[in-house]
Amino acid sequence: MHTNDHTERLLDDLMRNDISREDAIKKLSEEGIADPEALILSHETAIKLIQRRQVARQVQSVHQSYLQENTKLSSEPVRKPAKLVSMNLVQPFIRAAAVLIVIAASWLSYEYINTNRMNMYSELYQPYHVNTERSVAGPIEHRMVEDFRNQQYQAVASTFEKLTETSNREKFLAAYAYLKLQRDKEAQPLFEDILSFNEKTGSKLYQDEAEYYLALTLLHTGQHTAALQMFRKIRQQPSHTYHDQVDQWVITRLQWIKK
Amino acid sequence: MNMRADVQDDLLKALQMSDINKPVRYIYDQWFKEINALLIMKGASPDDAADIFQEAVIVLVDKVKSGEYRGDSSLKTFLAGIAKNLWMFELRTRQRREKREQAYQSMEDVQTETRHFEKDTFGLLNDIMSQIGETCQKILTGFYYQKKSMRELLQEFDYENEQVLRNKKAKCMKSLRDQIEKNPSVLHELKPLTIYAH
Numbered sequence: 488m489h490t491n492d493h494t495e496r497l498l499d500d501l502m503r504n505d506i507s508r509e510d511a512i513k514k515l516s517e518e519g520i521a522d523p524e525a526l527i528l529s530h531e532t533a534i535k536l537i538q539r540r541q542v543a544r545q546v547q548s549v550h551q552s553y554l555q556e557n558t559k560l561s562s563e564p565v566r567k568p569a570k571l572v573s574m575n576l577v578q579p580f581i582r583a584a585a586v587l588i589v590i591a592a593s594w595l596s597y598e599y600i601n602t603n604r605m606n607m608y609s610e611l612y613q614p615y616h617v618n619t620e621r622s623v624a625g626p627i628e629h630r631m632v633e634d635f636r637n638q639q640y641q642a643v644a645s646t647f648e649k650l651t652e653t654s655n656r657e658k659f660l661a662a663y664a665y666l667k668l669q670r671d672k673e674a675q676p677l678f679e680d681i682l683s684f685n686e687k688t689g690s691k692l693y694q695d696e697a698e699y700y701l702a703l704t705l706l707h708t709g710q711h712t713a714a715l716q717m718f719r720k721i722r723q724q725p726s727h728t729y730h731d732q733v734d735q736w737v738i739t740r741l742q743w744i745k746k
Numbered sequence: 747m748n749m750r751a752d753v754q755d756d757l758l759k760a761l762q763m764s765d766i767n768k769p770v771r772y773i774y775d776q777w778f779k780e781i782n783a784l785l786i787m788k789g790a791s792p793d794d795a796a797d798i799f800q801e802a803v804i805v806l807v808d809k810v811k812s813g814e815y816r817g818d819s820s821l822k823t824f825l826a827g828i829a830k831n832l833w834m835f836e837l838r839t840r841q842r843r844e845k846r847e848q849a850y851q852s853m854e855d856v857q858t859e860t861r862h863f864e865k866d867t868f869g870l871l872n873d874i875m876s877q878i879g880e881t882c883q884k885i886l887t888g889f890y891y892q893k894k895s896m897r898e899l900l901q902e903f904d905y906e907n908e909q910v911l912r913n914k915k916a917k918c919m920k921s922l923r924d925q926i927e928k929n930p931s932v933l934h935e936l937k938p939l940t941i942y943a944h
Contacts, residue, residue, distance in 0.1 A: 491913075491916060492909070492912045492913055492915075492916045494916070495912070495915065495916040495919060498919075526923075528933075529923040529926055529927065530919070530923065532923075532926050532932065532933055532936060533886075533919060533922045533923050533926055534890045535936050536871055536874065536875070536922070536926065536932060536936060537875075537886050537887055537890045537891055537922075538808075538811065538890060538891050539804070539808065539871060539936060540868075540871040540872065540875055541764070541887060541891045542766065542804055542807045542808060542811070543804050543868050543871065544868075545765070545766050545767050545770060546766075546770050546800060546803050546804050546807065547800065547868065548767065549767055549770045549771050549774055550774070550796075550799075550800045550803075552771075553771070553774040553775075553778065554796060
């Protein structure tokens with residue numbers, strides 16, 4: 488199919504709608520084109536091919552660069568969502584555990600902040616009741632016991648101070664009275680005397696009482712290390728009279744105070 | 747999210763230009779993920795969806811350039827419609843292929859009908875254009891795609907005068923038409939865009 492520049496111009500004029508299709512066919516026929524319709528179709532297709540190739544080339548270029556960029560992003564390690572179902576099942580438990588942990592932590596924080604020697608002393612203090620079964624040496628000692636029973640601690644202390652010879656009982660009652668009278672410095676050596684005497688003689692009289700109230704006295708006077716040591720000793724002896732008073736929680740809080 | 751009217755107008759103007767890299771990139775950034783998700787919901791694999799999206803963009807640009815897009819719907823809706831139609835066409839093609847496979851038990855037929863643009867058409871267009879030589883490609887692309895005048899093209903090419911360039915261009919077009927006649931399948935490949943019309 489022979490064409491020249493004039494034919495090309497006719498075809499291009501038709502593509503731009505500068506002339507009608509009928510006019511184009513007529514003129515092409517006049518130029519000797521055997522099948523003007525076929526030539527027009529071929530020309531249209533050629534132009535379409537040129538344009539489509541350019542569009543496709545640019546779109547393909549963008550497509551590839553876009554996919555490359557997004558593949559890089561999507562190829563970065565992603566945490567597997569495979570455990571989602573089981574997570575959903577355990578989630579309420581985890582939530583409850585988290586709540587409990589928060590509560591426990593809050594409670595511990597509260598305890599930590601509010602634990603001090605005075606409230607520990609108040610918590611651990613146990614009123615002592617005289618054992619009426621035990622025999623009493625003489626009338627003075629008898630009155631001392633009675634005063635003690637009647638919580639006349641000043642009288643107990645006065646009586647004790649007049650005694651020239653004292654047993655563990657008088658020492659203990661007097662020491663306890665001093666403790667009640669806030670005379671810790673006088674109470675402590677009496678408790679220690681009892682323990683010292685028992686250690687030397689092998690006696691067990693007022694041993695547990697002296698240990699426990701000495702520990703309280705040490706705590707009350709701020710001698711934390713010595714107090715902790717004594718409470719630990721009690722804690723380590725299940726047969727100790729005051730063992731049940733000193734649990735691990737007491738030891739823990741005494742350690743906080745020590746710090 | 748619908749595109750603002752002024753943004754859409756700018757995009758349409760940009761797509762009318764010969765260099766469409768930026769507006770096409772904008773289309774990818776804005777709508778690739780959403781339309782791909784739509785295609786995947788309709789049964790396309792991620793690779794299929796990506797290929798279909800690319801073809802849909804080519805059709806969209808073609809429709810914008812040819813003035814067939816009249817703005818009756820937003821560009822995004824228009825593009826999504828083209829993509830859906832392309833995917834439906836692809837599904838029907840595959841179904842026909844499967845039926846043939848079942849009927850003839852022949853794997854050879856599988857090769858005869860694949861999706862158009864990305865795998866076959868682009869290669870065919872390149873093959874045809876490469877037959878007419880690099881100079882002809884540049885002249886015809888300059889004139890018919892970049893819409894350059896003969897005077898502008900004369901400044902780019904070393905020809906004595908405009909008439910010589912016109913004669914060269916006429917020869918290039920004849921050569922291209924001859925190649926198209928030798929590859930009649932390209933008529934089929936270029937025409938079917940109408941079936942994707944939204």
